[in-house]
Amino acid sequence: MSTSHVALPTKAERHKLFGSVPPIKGTKPTEKEQMVDLQNTPKNFLFALDSVGISNVKHPVNVETSEGVQSTVATFELTTSLVQDRKGINMSRLTEQLDAYHQQGWTVSNRSLIEFAQELAERMEQTEGQLTIRYPWFFTRKAPATGLSGLMNADVMHRVTYNLETGVANVTVGLVINVTTLCPCSKEISEYSAHNQRGYITIEAGLDETSMDGFDWRAALLDAAESNASAPLHPVLKRPDEKRATEIAYENPRFVEDMVRLIAADLYEMKQVVNFFVECRNEESIHQHDAIASITFDKRNDT
Numbered sequence: 001m002s003t004s005h006v007a008l009p010t011k012a013e014r015h016k017l018f019g020s021v022p023p024i025k026g027t028k029p030t031e032k033e034q035m036v037d038l039q040n041t042p043k044n045f046l047f048a049l050d051s052v053g054i055s056n057v058k059h060p061v062n063v064e065t066s067e068g069v070q071s072t073v074a075t076f077e078l079t080t081s082l083v084q085d086r087k088g089i090n091m092s093r094l095t096e097q098l099d100a101y102h103q104q105g106w107t108v109s110n111r112s113l114i115e116f117a118q119e120l121a122e123r124m125e126q127t128e129g130q131l132t133i134r135y136p137w138f139f140t141r142k143a144p145a146t147g148l149s150g151l152m153n154a155d156v157m158h159r160v161t162y163n164l165e166t167g168v169a170n171v172t173v174g175l176v177i178n179v180t181t182l183c184p185c186s187k188e189i190s191e192y193s194a195h196n197q198r199g200y201i202t203i204e205a206g207l208d209e210t211s212m213d214g215f216d217w218r219a220a221l222l223d224a225a226e227s228n229a230s231a232p233l234h235p236v237l238k239r240p241d242e243k244r245a246t247e248i249a250y251e252n253p254r255f256v257e258d259m260v261r262l263i264a265a266d267l268y269e270m271k272q273v274v275n276f277f278v279e280c281r282n283e284e285s286i287h288q289h290d291a292i293a294s295i296t297f298d299k300r301n302d303t
């Protein structure tokens with residue numbers, strides 16, 4: 001069989017064939033110095049804004065964890081407040097800063113995120129720098145009977161703000177983890193068995209400033225979710241493990257309400273946590289819909 005082909009038009013000719021046209025000779029400036037800086041135009045723009053910036057920014061990061069530094073891919077939201085008399089922020093500086101940190105071999109921690117938020121505010125000449133970062137965190141999990149291990153992951157979140165005027169930093173951390181929940185009602189009323197489902201637990205916890213270092217919050221939040229569930233999930237289960245995991249779930253039936261209240265109790269007892277949000281969403285195995293429950297609690301209002 002012949003491998004020769006009919007000669008095609010050149011690439012430039014092909015592009016022309018499919019509608020590409022050359023650039024026009026424009027009248028507007030092409031040098032940065034001559035371009036209007038619309039964002040920096042001072043005028044009364046009616047309102048100051050809480051937040052403006054960019055979201056859904058995917059970026060590789062190194063994260064400081066108790067199992068060492070982990071490489072993962074994070075999704076960033078980078079924003080600042082905006083004063084009333086400025087039209088907009090210079091958004092290119094957000095990704096510029098992210099790249100600068102990356103080039104310097106930055107490792108993500110609550111401390112370094114506070115520095116990042118402070119620099120965001122400074123670069124934008126605004127009062128508050130804000131960032132949210134989410135990424136999958138991997139941790140080792142052992143099977144309940146054989147002890148065989150594998151990697152699990154939870155979606156971790158840091159939300160950090162830094163106010164240049166007050167010098168106050170706020171750090172909220174969170175995670176989303178899957179668990180098994182077994183229905184207490186089903187266990188109670190059925191001659192045998194009980195339906196169970198995969199529960200999605202979301203925890204967000206505001207941290208006390210003195211708890212930025214030395215508190216293994218990922219492990220603490222993970223434990224709050226899993227130790228209060230009917231059973232945790234496992235990457236590797238042999239038969240003795242499967243038997244044990246099934247029985248553990250039957251021994252610990254939970255409604256979504258139970259899950260949320262029990263996790264809230266654990267967070268209430270963590271001295272490093274100032275306020276929290278907990279949600280449980282069960283993908284019901286006997287319905288098409290999900291069951292949900294949530295709580296928001298601020299210990300500073302708890303008198």
Ligand SMILES: Nc1nc2c(ncn2[C@@H]2O[C@H](COP(=O)(O)OP(=O)(O)OP(=O)(O)O)[C@@H](O)[C@H]2O)c(=O)[nH]1
Binds near residue numbers: 032037039089090091
């Ligand atoms: N403020 C604002 N910028 C936008 C919006 N949509 C796109 N842009 C961005 O406008 C940017 C232009 O960046 P700027 O940071 O203002 O550019 P610049 O003024 O040359 O940058 P500096 O030299 O840092 O002052 C591009 O990064 C676009 O992404 C928007 O809705 N608001």
